[in-house]
Amino acid sequence: MRIRTLMLGWEFPPYISGGLGTACYGLTKAMSHLGMDVTFLLPRMGPLRLSGGSGATLESGLPHLRLRAVPSSLIAYGRFGNARGAHATARAGKAEESLSGPAPYGPNICEEVHRYALRVMKIAETEEFDVIHAHDWMTFPAAIGVAARSGKPLVVQIHSTEFDRSGEQVNQYVYDIERHGMHAAARVITVSNYTRNIVVSRYGVPPEKVEVVYNGIDFSDAAVAPMANGTAKRDKVVLFLGRITMQKGPEYFLYAAKRVLEKIQNVKFVMAGDGDRLYGTIDLAAWLGIGHRVFFTRFLRGADVDRAYEMADLYVMPSVSEPFGIAPLEALKHHVPVLVSKSSGIAETLRNALKVDFWDINEMANKIIAVLRHPPLQESLRANGRAEALRFRWEDSAARVNEVYLKALHVA
């Protein structure tokens, strides 16, 4: 049977600021290729590119996929995501009362989430669908409402939990919405077993309801061979690319960098990204006395990202908690070998990668040095890792999602 999905998603090209948007796009694109019918509701702020207005249909460029904009200032990573995000939140935050507790998403987030829910429920009344599929907490109230009104099964997909983003200092409001969404759902999709364990142990979701669907990566625009570089390059380059936030472990990267520089000198450490720990991280590099070896590029996009990868000899993802981790696959796509935190989804499934505990800076440095000193290691990780990354196909993820839908509809 062809299942019609009402998807409550996040960003869609060209409006992408991070991994969640990449994942939503990759998944829906593959679902469209497989002939699955998707109506994608996209929160959008400000003027739309095409015919604007409430409930307008946007051009997705893909068969079987309809895109509808829902006016809203919700953004995936709160005000620290990037410059654009900060702008959007600031605008939404105008004329807002202050709010108790930590509010990394902007002061009026509760209200905005509920306003969004009401708008989505209204739009949903004009749509025909069999399953509701919601990505991450901010869309959960909307999705729960639509499910209750329509009687259709709800599938929620967890790309990250409040524990990943905030450690033990969780925002109770966010946690409650997450928990409510997971329990209201017929099926919960997590992007790894790592996240599945959190969902089961921290949110009390029955394990039999939770399915793992790994993310994929789109290789269609990948260069066949690495760009010729490095012959004239004097220094080795170790790359951190991601949001500079507590979750991503930037300080462990720097502590390890310091240890590396004790053994070899011709290394540069590049940190690409923005986030609430950016200035603290710049400060730390200075305090550690390695400021002259650490370079901050701020948020990169498009060709600048490609260039960062092209310079890199090794990509490091020292995340404290990473539900999946598409970035290492991106690095491998760009022919860069990877070292990843064991506290990640990707570490449980990618074999041709170096793995460390994020807090074990000695071991992180040990492995960084080994890659920089031993070309056979670097080459093996590069070639085998890339071959393995090719097997993370969005089409496979989409097919798994379809299986989950069938279970949610009780036809499988």
Place this chain on the structure above:
Amino acid sequence: MASVCFYFQVHQPYRLRHYTIFDSGTDYFDEYKNAQVCRKVAGKCYLPTNRLMLNLIREHEGRFKIAYSVTGVILEQFRAYAPEVLASFQELAQTGCVEFLAETYHHSLSFLFSPQEFAAQIAAHQQVVRELFGQTPRVFRNTELVYNNALAETIERIGGFQAILAEGADHILGWRSPNFVYRPPNTRRLKLLLKNYRLSDDIAFRFSNRGWREWPLRAEKFAQWVNAVNGNGYTVNLFVDYETFGEHQWEDTGIFDFLRHLPTEILRNRDNDFKMPSEVADTYEAVDVVDVPHLVSWADTERDLSAWLGNPMQYNAIHELYGLEDQVKAAGDPKLLACWRRLQTSDHFYYMCTKWFADGDVHKYFNPYDSPYDSYINFMNVLDHLRARCQTAPSSLRPPVLAAASA
């Protein structure tokens, strides 16, 4: 006449401890882990299997015979961690029904990289076998049955051997059967005993596989397969890892019962007997020359060297290791030399193998590393430290010839 020729490989490496670039001790090896594995395998395999073998030999009054190749590095570990195992091997040696083979003391791939090291390690192994078991080995088996024509020539030049064991791989035998005795080209007296890999692997790998057509394998059935060789072969060479009994195949698979009944079932047919490798070589004439220009081994489906020398990390590590030979020997420090030799054990390179995806868990057995990359990093860190030690070894320890050269 069909002679069953059993040979069991007994080996455990000295595993390295976790050694980072920031470490500087000379304690490269993980004593705790090595003792733990040695005692564990002793309890599950070596001791019970040795006891069973001893009983079978006594029960059959000299008609059940077997052979072992016990590496120097495991003998050292038995002495340190499980002396009772060593004693039980000595007891077996005294029965006269057990032959001990020669190999490289350190279970190394030195044949490929250093002729002098190869010869020295064989001599060291022969000596330890003489000391502990009171016999001088006359049959040679190389590490992992790595073999080619050049190896046979080298062994004949070293002298003292009448036969070599090798893998009966299809691509070297062609239409011929492994159940005859063969001869390497360009040698005069050496004989070649080739492993019957089908029957060997039935015991070593397929025994407990419930998906296998022949499961469960009982001694009677296996004896029938051996009987079938009568008339078109002399010998059935069953070469297996000793850890098959109780470790690779756990006790609850029935492997010990199989072994307990096997001699009776084999000997039920009066045309069958058991022979040790040197007896096979003495008894049967070589029927043909087997030409093996390229290296073969008994590993994996490829029967080649790709498990040890299949990727750039393995090549790099082993070349770096043997590249230090002159420096290590010139340093004249016996402890340094001992460390360098323990690093030659083939297992270190096996851990770096990246082709597990197809070949599966055999590579993981007793493997202390999470990934081949980790094992390479660890090995290279140790090697780095070893290299530094060569350079700082006190000149008083250096042999005079070097002192004279530098003076």
